[in-house]
Amino acid sequence: MTQKPSFEQLRTEQDELRAQAGYLERAQARRAFAPPRARIKPRRLARWSMAAAVLGAAAVLALVVMHPWSPELAFSFGGERGYAGAFVAAPAEHELPLLFADGTRFALGAGSSARVVSMDTHGAHLVIEKGRAVAAVVHRPDSRWRVDVGPFQVAVVGTRFDVSWDVGSRVLELRLVEGAVRVSGGLLTEALEVRAGQRLRAFADDARVELSGPDGVARPEPTAASSGRLPEAASDATSPAAPTLAPSSATAAPLWRSLAAAGKFREALAAAERAGFEGECRRASGADLLALADAARLSGSAARAEQAYAAARGKLPGGGRASYGLGLVAFDQRGDFLRAARYFESYLREQPGGSLRAEATGRLMEAWQRAGHVSEARHVAEQYLSRYPQGPQSARAKQLLQ
Amino acid sequence: MRSSSPQPTPIIEGVVRPFTGSVSDAALVTALRAGQREAADELFERYGNYVERLIVRVLGLDAEVPDLINEVFARAFERVEQIGDGAALKGWLGSIAIFTARTFLRDRRSRRRFLGFWAPEELPEVPVRPAPVECSLALSRTYEVLATLAPDERIAFALRFIDGMSLPEIVEVMGVSIGTVKRRLTRAQERFVRAAERDPLLHELVTSSERWGQA
Numbered sequence: 001m002t003q004k005p006s007f008e009q010l011r012t013e014q015d016e017l018r019a020q021a022g023y024l025e026r027a028q029a030r031r032a033f034a035p036p037r038a039r040i041k042p043r044r045l046a047r048w049s050m051a052a053a054v055l056g057a058a059a060v061l062a063l064v065v066m067h068p069w070s071p072e073l074a075f076s077f078g079g080e081r082g083y084a085g086a087f088v089a090a091p092a093e094h095e096l097p098l099l100f101a102d103g104t105r106f107a108l109g110a111g112s113s114a115r116v117v118s119m120d121t122h123g124a125h126l127v128i129e130k131g132r133a134v135a136a137v138v139h140r141p142d143s144r145w146r147v148d149v150g151p152f153q154v155a156v157v158g159t160r161f162d163v164s165w166d167v168g169s170r171v172l173e174l175r176l177v178e179g180a181v182r183v184s185g186g187l188l189t190e191a192l193e194v195r196a197g198q199r200l201r202a203f204a205d206d207a208r209v210e211l212s213g214p215d216g217v218a219r220p221e222p223t224a225a226s227s228g229r230l231p232e233a234a235s236d237a238t239s240p241a242a243p244t245l246a247p248s249s250a251t252a253a254p255l256w257r258s259l260a261a262a263g264k265f266r267e268a269l270a271a272a273e274r275a276g277f278e279g280e281c282r283r284a285s286g287a288d289l290l291a292l293a294d295a296a297r298l299s300g301s302a303a304r305a306e307q308a309y310a311a312a313r314g315k316l317p318g319g320g321r322a323s324y325g326l327g328l329v330a331f332d333q334r335g336d337f338l339r340a341a342r343y344f345e346s347y348l349r350e351q352p353g354g355s356l357r358a359e360a361t362g363r364l365m366e367a368w369q370r371a372g373h374v375s376e377a378r379h380v381a382e383q384y385l386s387r388y389p390q391g392p393q394s395a396r397a398k399q400l401l402q
Numbered sequence: 403m404r405s406s407s408p409q410p411t412p413i414i415e416g417v418v419r420p421f422t423g424s425v426s427d428a429a430l431v432t433a434l435r436a437g438q439r440e441a442a443d444e445l446f447e448r449y450g451n452y453v454e455r456l457i458v459r460v461l462g463l464d465a466e467v468p469d470l471i472n473e474v475f476a477r478a479f480e481r482v483e484q485i486g487d488g489a490a491l492k493g494w495l496g497s498i499a500i501f502t503a504r505t506f507l508r509d510r511r512s513r514r515r516f517l518g519f520w521a522p523e524e525l526p527e528v529p530v531r532p533a534p535v536e537c538s539l540a541l542s543r544t545y546e547v548l549a550t551l552a553p554d555e556r557i558a559f560a561l562r563f564i565d566g567m568s569l570p571e572i573v574e575v576m577g578v579s580i581g582t583v584k585r586r587l588t589r590a591q592e593r594f595v596r597a598a599e600r601d602p603l604l605h606e607l608v609t610s611s612e613r614w615g616q617a
Contacts, residue, residue, distance in 0.1 A: 005536050005537045005540035005541075005603065005606060005607055005610075006606075006607060006610040006611065007563045007564060007566075007607060007610075007611050008566070009537050009540075010537065010540060010541050010544060010564060010607070011564055011565065011566060013537045013538065013541055014458065014459075014462075014463070014541060014564065015455075017463055018454065018455070018458050018463070021463060021467070023454050023458070023467040023468050023471065024450050024451065024454050024468075024471065026468035027450070027454070027467075027468040027469070027471035027472050028446070028450075277600075278600065278601075278602055281602065282602075303546075306539060307601065307602075307603075310536060310539050310603065311602070313536075314536075326539075339538075339542075342538070
């Protein structure tokens with residue numbers, strides 16, 4: 001049953017969450033203050049801090065000079081120190097270079113944005129969210145860099161290239177200046193090597209790629225898109241969470257429903273917006289709303305996906321798989337693993353016979369693990385292995401229990 | 403949380419008695435001024451929850467909350483000589499909490515404006531427990547809208563509608579006139595209503611609030 005929220009309920013909810021968050025305990029654990037007479041005088045503290053900062057900077061400089069390859073492969077941008085997980089957006093007026101400790105440089109074009117997903121001693125994993133990046137990756141025998149652009153992955157060893165992703169038209173453009181990269185994912189059935197002087201254009205929605213060599217000859221590459229569907233849609237179709245063309249009693253089916261069923265998620269979302277998204281959420285059946293929510297999620301609109309899943313939840317017995325969908329949004333798009341765990345738990349509680357229980361249990365385990373709640377993750381891992389010993393997450397579960 | 407003793411330890415001018423913990427706010431302030439460490443512990447125990455509540459109301463669930471709580475108490479100790487009346491300790495701490503939260507919001511806004519930077523630790527953090535999904539979503543949407551407001555408007559809105567404070571209470575912790583609070587509330591409400599027009603959950607929040615028309 002759908003519960004209409006009020007500010008009073010929000011206050012109660014927040015108070016309960018606040019108590020569980022343990023902020024006070026964490027604050028107490030980090031306490032470094034004392035009454036005035038017990039503390040070092042601020043001016044003296046400042047002087048010591050300044051001296052420590054100067055010494056620290058000198059030490060860092062010495063380390064950089066002596067060991068140009070930092071084990072942590074730190075990076076900086078605009079005077080800020082970056083770290084794994086950081087989302088970086090260049091100002092609209094000018095480019096913003098990301099400078100890595102090994103000399104690699106990714107210059108984000110004006111108005112472009114990217115996320116540095118992870119870093120290790122061999123390279124980093126970046127996602128170009130939108131716009132353009134000009135990269136100069138320092139070649140090393142063991143370097144491994146990965147750049148995700150829309151549905152495509154670009155594997156880099158050492159090279160210079162210019163890559164862009166047009167969010168609106170969903171077109172990848174890649175120009176190689178030096179070296180070579182391997183592009184995979186998206187509509188490519190196998191990895192495609194792009195070499196110096198070549199230009200690759202991949203049209204995600206049209207299921208088409210163009211590779212122009214230095215000789216000016218265009219080579220169409222094999223695609224998996226005879227149906228016009230993107231792999232993310234195709235792979236999702238194999239999972240129970242895939243958008244489906246649910247039977248409806250409506251005589252005039254909304255356009256977005258057929259577009260969603262055809263895997264044209266962005267177009268489906270745009271059609272729903274044109275028809276009035278809120279109105280569609282009120283009018284559509286629960287099953288259709290799940291399809292709309294899936295389309296929104298797969299086209300990257302977390303807020304619309306949440307809205308449609310919430311609406312679907314109120315129209316389906318026990319909420320259907322809406323809570324599972326909300327968990328996917330929280331996990332995959334918002335990176336909010338605690339919230340994701342909560343939604344997956346809701347699904348498991350609401351759907352005792354649900355067809356997605358194995359997936360939800362696996363995701364719950366992973367969400368706990370990524371949120372740093374190892375004991376909870378192990379508890380779920382035990383349940384997972386006992387119920388799904390051959391499940392796709394069984395390796396992770398065993399690893400957790402070691 | 404300990405309650406204040408009805409008969410506070412008498413404080414003799416120029417002499418600080420050993421701190422016992424069961425004292426009035428006025429005696430607590432005197433002990434703080436004397437630099438007694440136990441007084442710092444007592445202040446934290448007595449008002450830590452209140453400070454935490456105000457910061458969470460303004461920011462929502464945020465990984466920075468623990469550090470901001472500590473910042474509030476560190477500021478309080480630095481300014482302990484400024485408390486005129488020990489009986490006003492709670493309101494004074496509240497105003498420091500709101501000041502600290504506002505400074506933090508302004509810094510965060512300017513950092514984002516300059517670099518468009520959103521560090522992962524800034525993302526809202528939500529502990530897990532079974533709860534109505536709608537309520538959780540509405541809470542998160544509310545703070546998404548609040549993030550678009552100017553800090554002063556956000557603070558007024560959060561204290562009035564989420565915390566449920568009266569206007570005089572908001573005046574005390576924000577340190578501005580009631581007219582200023584009302585103006586900020588009006589602007590915040592207008593923006594919130596515009597967001598609610600596109601979001602049924604927020605629309606329900608607005609229509610179910612008894613206070614909405616009374617700000």
